[in-house]
Every structure is written in structure tokens, then in C-alpha cells.
Amino acid sequence: MADLPTGVPMRLEPLVTRILAPNASAYTYTGTQSYLVGDTDVAVIDPGPDDPAHLAALRAAIAGRAVRAILVTHHHRDHSPASRPLAVATGAPIMGAAAFEPEDGGARADAAFDPDYRPDRVMAEGEQVAGAGWTLTAIATPGHTSNHLCFALEPTGALFSGDHVMGWATSVVSPPDGDMGAYMASLEKLLGRDDRVYYPGHGDAVDTPQRLVRGMLGHRKQREGQILRLLREAEQAVPAMVGRMYAGIDPRLRGAAERSVLAHLYDLRGRGLVIDHPRGKEETWRIAA
Known part of the structure; x- marks a missing residue:
């Protein structure tokens, strides 16, 4: 994983392609992982930072295909800022997590808020977006942030887990937006599912997700x-x-x-x-x- 090049599309399975952003850090590991879902048309999950090289890599991977939606798991600046220029470039709506304004002025220890994040459509538990041969379902998983969502790729058993469950470390839960009780409840919720694999925002794919979630709990x-x-x-x-x-x-x-x-x-x-x-x-x- 540490040798994965940034900006290079990697096909993980028939409907899933990963593109790594060049924003490695102590909090992001090798960087934020953006995903394209679909074949003849696509959704983009967590477009990442507003970095020109990463945006160019995303547009090259999209390769002129219709973008049905730009989906955001949560409002941290390593996940959501590129949604805005990508929406301008593709005409796709920004969807997923709700916007959030911190009541404490934004004092944080992990990735900072994206203050300009404003989705065109907020997705609630069970709401879906679909394209040719794929459907993504929103799974509400608050805890890391109050508005965190995962996205299940129906019916393949793949779950895009954002920062709720990562492939390299446990999530930071930072009050007041982060809530440990909600985080634990969201882990229990995922434990009750039968997902085959998690594709996280950072780190390797998780091919034994229930075992990892039990360990995190x-x-x-x-x-x-x-x-x-x-x-x-x-x-x-x-x-x-x-x-x-x-x-x-x-x-x-x-x-x-x-x-x-x-x-x-x-x-x-x-x-x-x-x-x-x-x-x-x-x-x-x-x-x-």
C-alpha cells in the first residue's frame, strides 16, 4: 500500500476504481482514496482535496463518461473540497453528507472542516443513487463526524466506509462534532451487516470487515x-x-x-x-x- 502511486487509476473489481490523492500525512496515511463506481456511467465517492493534479487524475479516469453523482462521506477537507470544481467540470450534483458548521469555532485535532461544503442533496439512511448496472445506498454512520455516511454498492457486498472504518488505523473521534457513543453504535450497526469488503477513505481494502469491526469495538x-x-x-x-x-x-x-x-x-x-x-x-x- 505504501508504494501505491498517486493519480493512477487502479481497478479493484469490475465496478470499482480507486485514485489516490497526493495528500499523505500523519492523519491521512498515504492519502485520501477517491473511488469511481460504475462502467458506462459513474459516481465519484469522496473526490478529496482541491488539488489540481488530483482533479486532473479524476477527470482522466472519468474519461468523458457521464457522472451521475459526486458522493461525500463527511465534511473534512481531505474528502470534500474537490467536489466543487468537479461538479463544475462534470455537471454532476454533490450528494451525501449534510453540511455542518462547528459551534466551537472549529478547534480540531484531526482533519479540519471544509467550511464551503454545501451538498445539492443530503442523503438519509437508505436513500439511493443509481446508474447503469449499479446502485449505491446511504448508510448513516455518525461518530467520527455527526454527518458521516457510508455507501453500500448493491448487490455486490462492497461498502465504501469513508473514515468510519479505515484500513490502517482507528478513527479519531473529536468532540463536539465527533461522538463516541454514536461511533460505537455505528460500529455495532455495521457488525450486523454482511458486507463482503470495505473500501475505506485511507488504507488498504478490508476483506474481513466483521472481524475488523469486532476488533475496533x-x-x-x-x-x-x-x-x-x-x-x-x-x-x-x-x-x-x-x-x-x-x-x-x-x-x-x-x-x-x-x-x-x-x-x-x-x-x-x-x-x-x-x-x-x-x-x-x-x-x-x-x-x-
Whole structure:
């Protein structure tokens, strides 16, 4: 996967072609993966960043075919900005995740919001878009973001999982838009499906999706257990917990780890298991009495 060239169309199966964007980073792995779905006409899933080279690669892969829809799984700037110039170039509608305006001014630890994302059509659970020989169904999977969608390619058993389930790492869940309780519920939802393969926004295709999702659920429950054990020892702040929980973490990812721990704490607080205690500029947490 690390040697995959950017901008080169790769046919993954008869109706699915992948094009890698040149935006590799600590948060995007080798880059954002855009997908073309279809043969005689196509949908584009997650067109990626507004990068001229990537847009040229997408247009070359489309090769003059009709584009029925530009589908966006969520509103992060490594997934949605190219939707606008691609819509101008192809005349296709932008569809999928709802637009979102952060209430906290946009303070984030993972990929930043795309403030200009405005879909022509918001898709709800079960809504579909179709072309010649293919149908894509929206699957609501909030958690990584409040508006995250996956898209199921009917009836092949392929699921485009965006950043909800990735092929290289677990998703960052960053409040207030990210919600750990919703994320866990969305994982449980996917566990109840019988998809054959996941095509994620980042990383390799997942050919044992149910096993991976079970592992992700177990990992999050393990993190929750770590947090509760630490708070039983003493009241403490998130940075101190991260220092204990993520030994040896890449310093570039420490902020993301702190956001995910905070998401767990908000979920635990909502369930009445922990209490937050503001102490000047630093918030501490303790076990609920």
C-alpha cells in the first residue's frame, strides 16, 4: 500500500476504481482514496482535496463518461473540497453528507472542516443513487463526524466506509462534532451487516470487515476500561491520562489521542460514570460517586 502511486487509476473489481490523492500525512496515511463506481456511467465517492493534479487524475479516469453523482462521506477537507470544481467540470450534483458548521469555532485535532461544503442533496439512511448496472445506498454512520455516511454498492457486498472504518488505523473521534457513543453504535450497526469488503477513505481494502469491526469495538472498550482504572486511582486531567495510556505515541498524534480520550469521557459522563471538574484553565475528571 505504501508504494501505491498517486493519480493512477487502479481497478479493484469490475465496478470499482480507486485514485489516490497526493495528500499523505500523519492523519491521512498515504492519502485520501477517491473511488469511481460504475462502467458506462459513474459516481465519484469522496473526490478529496482541491488539488489540481488530483482533479486532473479524476477527470482522466472519468474519461468523458457521464457522472451521475459526486458522493461525500463527511465534511473534512481531505474528502470534500474537490467536489466543487468537479461538479463544475462534470455537471454532476454533490450528494451525501449534510453540511455542518462547528459551534466551537472549529478547534480540531484531526482533519479540519471544509467550511464551503454545501451538498445539492443530503442523503438519509437508505436513500439511493443509481446508474447503469449499479446502485449505491446511504448508510448513516455518525461518530467520527455527526454527518458521516457510508455507501453500500448493491448487490455486490462492497461498502465504501469513508473514515468510519479505515484500513490502517482507528478513527479519531473529536468532540463536539465527533461522538463516541454514536461511533460505537455505528460500529455495532455495521457488525450486523454482511458486507463482503470495505473500501475505506485511507488504507488498504478490508476483506474481513466483521472481524475488523469486532476488533475496533474491543479496542474502544479497552480504552474505556483504561480511563476508568486511571480515574479510580486519582482525579486527573486528559493530558496526564494520555501520557499513561499512549506510551510512545508519535508526538504529531498526541492531540488526536487527547480528543479521543475526551470523547470517551463525554460518553462516560453521559452514562453517569464520571464527573468533570473545572480547575482554572484545566479540566479534571473523577469517578462519579
